[in-house]
Amino acid sequence: MSDTIILEVARFNPESDAEPSYESFEVPLRPDWMVLDGLNHIKDQLDGSLAFRWSCRMGICGSCGMMVNGVPTLTCETLLMNYAPGPVRVGPLDHFPVVRDLVVDLDDFLAKLQKVRPWVVRKDDFKPAREFIQSPAQLESFHQFSLCINCTLCYAACPVYGLDPNFIGPAAIALAHRYNLDSRDQGIEDRLDIVSRHEGIWDCTVVGECSTVCPKHVDPSLAIQQYKLTATKEWFKSFLLPRGKH
Amino acid sequence: MSAGKRSNEPVVWFLFGVGGFFAAYFLPVHVLFYGLLFPSGLVHAPGYQQTLALVRHPLTRLYLFALLTFCFFHAAHRMRLTMSDVLNLRHLNTVLAFLCYGGAIVGTIVTVWLLATV
Numbered sequence: 001m002s003d004t005i006i007l008e009v010a011r012f013n014p015e016s017d018a019e020p021s022y023e024s025f026e027v028p029l030r031p032d033w034m035v036l037d038g039l040n041h042i043k044d045q046l047d048g049s050l051a052f053r054w055s056c057r058m059g060i061c062g063s064c065g066m067m068v069n070g071v072p073t074l075t076c077e078t079l080l081m082n083y084a085p086g087p088v089r090v091g092p093l094d095h096f097p098v099v100r101d102l103v104v105d106l107d108d109f110l111a112k113l114q115k116v117r118p119w120v121v122r123k124d125d126f127k128p129a130r131e132f133i134q135s136p137a138q139l140e141s142f143h144q145f146s147l148c149i150n151c152t153l154c155y156a157a158c159p160v161y162g163l164d165p166n167f168i169g170p171a172a173i174a175l176a177h178r179y180n181l182d183s184r185d186q187g188i189e190d191r192l193d194i195v196s197r198h199e200g201i202w203d204c205t206v207v208g209e210c211s212t213v214c215p216k217h218v219d220p221s222l223a224i225q226q227y228k229l230t231a232t233k234e235w236f237k238s239f240l241l242p243r244g245k246h
Numbered sequence: 247m248s249a250g251k252r253s254n255e256p257v258v259w260f261l262f263g264v265g266g267f268f269a270a271y272f273l274p275v276h277v278l279f280y281g282l283l284f285p286s287g288l289v290h291a292p293g294y295q296q297t298l299a300l301v302r303h304p305l306t307r308l309y310l311f312a313l314l315t316f317c318f319f320h321a322a323h324r325m326r327l328t329m330s331d332v333l334n335l336r337h338l339n340t341v342l343a344f345l346c347y348g349g350a351i352v353g354t355i356v357t358v359w360l361l362a363t364v
Binding site for chain 1: 255256259260263327331336
């Protein structure tokens, strides 16, 4: 087997390029190298102008998501060896505007994330004198959804988000669901106002790619379907009791 | 379904969901018996009079009404979403909704008429 591999990396400079193009680099193929190590080799040794985001190198910061051979991938935990003999095509995440090379603009996602209020919302003056007791079963109900690292791979994988940029999207809905299920939280009504709109859960057609690509094994698709059931129950309740506060 | 207000989609999603249950659990049984086992002679087919008597029973009528109408709405919802997303016809959403759910409503009316007059 060859001891090098070709990385075809997307390049785009908004000041000089009309559209992105791919540039090939030959990098060492080492058994312990991730795709991100290959990119860092390019940046350090071959072309310092290559722009990409990364930070922790251990799959927790969620910065280094890119399209690798067309699949949304966390590059710090994906072996280059998996793509031997190559070439490997690395591009910016789909469905987001490209700032430069492999860096995308996440403003849209961050604005949506804030809208669904992904924190513990209390309606009362919540100042417990001691710790809030939560049973293992109560923790289990939302635990998997709390593992989201906001890497936005699910947005790049979601064909609905590609078609309708207004779609709130998998991660934001999964996180809204995570707080709804938390026994300390009282914000379900506030979130329902945002999430049960057409561009919220109802835009989802259960393609399920979000859950397939998630590097933390969160199941956003499940969250959205559970949310649909909650919203449907609330809809029928408000239909039957139009003036009732429920 | 306009932006900024709660969607009315729960209604069609509810019909879609219940229809999915019928389409997954009950419809295959009918297809198996009436599509394969009876015509191939592997299982003795009930005669016309026997089947007619069964269909005329109120509970059978109720069952067939639920099975068929929910399946119509399940199919309508799936067709609408497939056409709008896969064929990229989102701009025709209102027309598609009218055609698909309209078709399911026509199907429901025909079902009621057939079950009432059989």
